[in-house]
Amino acid sequence: MATLTVSRLTKRFGSVEVLKGIDLEAQTGEFIALVGPSGCGKSTLLAIIAGLESASEGEIRIDGRIVNSVAPKDRDIAMVFQSYALYPTMTARQNMTFGMESRGVPKPEQNAAIARVASLLQIEPLLNRKPGQLSGGQRQRVAMGRALVRDPKLFLFDEPLSNLDAKLRVDMRTEIKKLHLRVGKTTIYVTHDQIEAMTLASRIAVMHHGAIQQFDEPQAVYDRPANMFVAGFMGSPSMNFIPGELMKLEGRPAVAIALGRGETATLPLPQAPALCPASGKVVLGVRPEHLFRYDANLKAQKAGLAMVTAPVEVVEPTGAETHAVLKIGEQEIVGRFDPDGAPRLGELLALGIDMGHACLFDPETQALIPRVAA
Amino acid sequence: MVDATFDLALDSQARGESLRFALRRLAIYAFLGVFALIYLLPLFVVVANSFRELPEITQNGLIALPHSFSLKAWPQAWAHYCVAGTCEGVKRNFFNSLYMTIPATILSTLIGAMNGYVLSKWRFPGSETLFICIVLGVFMPGQIALLPWAYILGALHLSNSVYGLILVHVIQGLSFTTLFCRNYYVNIPDDLIKAARIDGAGFWRIFFKIILPLSPPILIVTVIWQFTGIWNEFLFGVVFTGGTQQPITAALVALATSQMNAHPYDVASAAVLIGAVPPLLIYLFGGKYFVRGLTQGAIK
DSSP states (O other), X not given: OOOEEEEEEEEEETTEEEEEEEEEEEOTTOEEEEEOSTTSSXXXXXXXXXXXXXXXXXXXXXXXXXXXXXXXXXXXXXXXXXXXXXXXXXXXXXXXXXHHHHTTOOHHHHHHHHXXXXXXXXXXXXXXXXXXXXXXXXXXXXXXXXXXXXXOSEEEEESTTTTSOHHHHHHHHHHHHHHHHHHOOEEEEEESOHHHHHHHOSEEEEEETTXXXXXXXXXXXXXXXXXXXXXXXXXXXXXXXXXXXEEEETTEEEEXXXXXXXXXXXXXXXXXXXXXXXTOEEEEEEOGGGEEEOOHHHHHHOTTEEEEEEEEEEEEEOSSSEEEEEEETTEEEEEEEOSTTOOOTTOEEEEEEEGGGOEEEOTTTOBBOOBOOO | OXXXXXXXXXXXXXXXXXXXXXXHHHHHHHHHHHHHHHHHHHHHHHHHHHTSOHHHHHHHOSSSOOOOOOSTHHHIIIIIOOBTTBOSTTHHHHHHHHHHHHXXXXXXXXXXXXXXXHHHHSOOTTHHHHHHHHHHGGGSOGGGGHHHHHHHHHHTTOTTSHHHHHHHHHHHHHHHHHHHHHHHHTTSOHHHHHHHHHTTOOHXXXXXXXXGGGOHXXXXXXXXXXXXXXXXXXXXXXXXXXXXXXXXXXHHHHHHHOOSSSOOHHHHHHHHHHHHHHHHHHHHHHHHHHHHHHHXXXXX
């Protein structure tokens, strides 16, 4: 089994620095998702790990061995491409044996490997077809089969699901998860889809502007995003940001937010922030699912619930839940509500905010303000 | 009842419409037919003259409906007619042309494919500039290269030989074959090359196992283009070879200009047709692939 360590990795194209000192590591059997908007450098990072691009500075180690100047074929990696990159003139079987043939693996061994992988991916009936005769999902399977068949140390995925339609994408996501649980290969998975990252990864590296913004377990990235970019990128609908000011309410920390027309609401914080920006200004980050219709029973269950009133601007039922756009001061925020008792259009909602789950950000640095350890 | 009358009204409208359509079609076909006739007329004249008796041609003129029929001109042109002192017809020149055109076509196509592969998939600093330089050759008139070629062929002791012409045509053809292949290969996704590199394939294995199997459409185009181009070319043939070494195009020039008494229109016509057969066959069998290859888009 294999580990990957990337340290202080920099990549420049001319004078443009596309990767700025990346540190990343994957333990044996880990599933690391590199997620970020397009142009953040995640695909370049993957190409450098694969050896298809060279690093300007820094080092890449696979199983402790520095591979910076090792050719892609000698890194013992396999890669699944967004376009699948199946060789169009070869059958699925030939696509899968091509790598083994290049390495001079004996025929019986090749056949055994094909049989093993084909049954694992359930592609036996497709082996004699060419890529042009396969559907998108089938090509995807064959592409994964080609990667699996050589039993590599490291598995690299470059947005493998983004060419599939929405339904198939969800199915294949589950397939990839199952596959990873079964074969347990160390995997680096590039995606721009935060849901794929959340569902698949054991750890997520969120990238932006060529730097890793946060590298942590999915729930930690979701609950305590390192900065406003990560907070806004992970989660859909994304986290609401409400400008406010830190203050004291009866000797306890609280955030005051403007409600428009000169009114303010003061929301007590269950956990004190560990530090306070010099200006006293903060950004309150609240996930849509931490907004509720306020009532006394709920308050009894959730100690951190604070109440403000907010007019309902738009209501969007999705079936399972209802999204409502509410107005707080000049700010529009989105909440996810149970369809039973969802806000109605034009209603002045008594809105409960679960401050226990809220995040505070420094508006200057955009960084998360840590909480005092409990 | 109501439906029937309704249909009748529609029927007459439809009939008028289809009549107008048929008339429009007829006009288009007549127009195209006239032009086809104009283009075919010279061919008809040559074919007809190759089967006429020479006295009849001199009597009625070159452009006239045939009044006689004879097959004499064909064996004459092929094997017996005297050009520049040798009386072997154009047979030898025909084979010269084949010996020159086939290797030159294959070599220039293969080298063009390799150039295209490197210039599209293994770019290096300056490769775009190099490509532009190679493609400039497309616009260079052949006569510019005459003197340099004369010098090079002389230095290589390849003057007045089919091998010399092969060399000239391979090099002169590279601009086109490289342009064709490079522009075709640019559309092959780079991911294929990356996948093959991870799969452990090197430069040549990728070329032979992945690029070449994808190439038939463009290879057919370059082969047709090169074959007809090299076969029909006569400037280099006339300048660099003479007598028995000449390709058929050069021999036709000699035949047309070396008249002793009466101009042998019948033999000349037959010789011209013999010289036109190979490219004609190539177009007949390859024309459909030619258009397909030129218009084929990216391979997905």
